[in-house]
Amino acid sequence: MKGITVRSPARAAELFHALADPTRLEILDELKEGECCVCELTDRLQAGQSRLSFHLKVLKGAGMIVDRREGRWMYYSVNAEALAELDDLVDSLKQAKRARRATGCC
Amino acid sequence: MKGITVRSPARAAELFHALADPTRLEILDELKEGECCVCELTDRLQAGQSRLSFHLKVLKGAGMIVDRREGRWMYYSVNAEALAELDDLVDSLKQAKRARRATGCC
DNA sequence: TTGATTTATCAAGATTCGTTGATATATGTT
DNA sequence: AACATATATCAACGAATCTTGATAAATCAA
Helix, strand or coil, rough: CHHHCCCCCCHHHHHHHCCCCHHHHHHHHHHHEEEEEEHHHHHHCCCHHHHHHHHHHHHCCCCEEEEEECCEEEEEEEEEHHHHHHHHHHHHHHHCCCCCCCCCCC | CCCCCCHHHHHHHHHHHHHHHHHHHHHHHHHCCCCCCCHHHHHCCCCCCCHHHHHHHHHHCCCEEEEEECEEEEEEEECCCHHHHHHHHHHHHCEEEECCCCCCCC
């Protein structure tokens, strides 16, 4: 039974990178309460519009969120699949340790 | 019952940032098998010594790993507390959504 | 069509990040 | 002491990131 391994460090890094910014975490914190448009986020997070747009693009690029247009509004929401992926990733890091070979290193 | 919130986006970002690099994920993948010294990592990851040192410092700075000196070797290992913290963080992102107010946005 | 609104994109600049090679520090060996 | 080994730190550089303000694109209203 081989240990779980981070399948693709590059993909994992992309996902974690999307989470590695305070503004983006605040966005996700809002979105987890439900779908939300940009103008609403602008209000709640006190952030400039182009700044939000930039971070939303990063989150979307990593697959953390999805969007939907309705008239002139764009609604963003958390992508449940990405959350599952994240879970797997963290699980793979928590993998129970097995004993190392007895001999010391080098 | 209020929703769980990412307590400190700055701290969360620091933790996720530590994970947002392929080299660092590979290091963690090795360390989760047990304590390991730098020279061993150098071999296994085919990475230059100063490069590894840099990434180990980032991981340690974020509290993801701990170190222990033994003679001239430094042994690194995963910090279980950080893994728990990570778990909480991901849980807070997965928080069940509650209904948004009925009215559309803006 | 003209004008307003919402969001995305772009350009510029400041900051942070990651890599490399050289050097410093600590420890152990002879 | 002199030397070897393991690791950390530093300086320099290019690359990536984030912010801001300006402009473009899309949609809707009059």
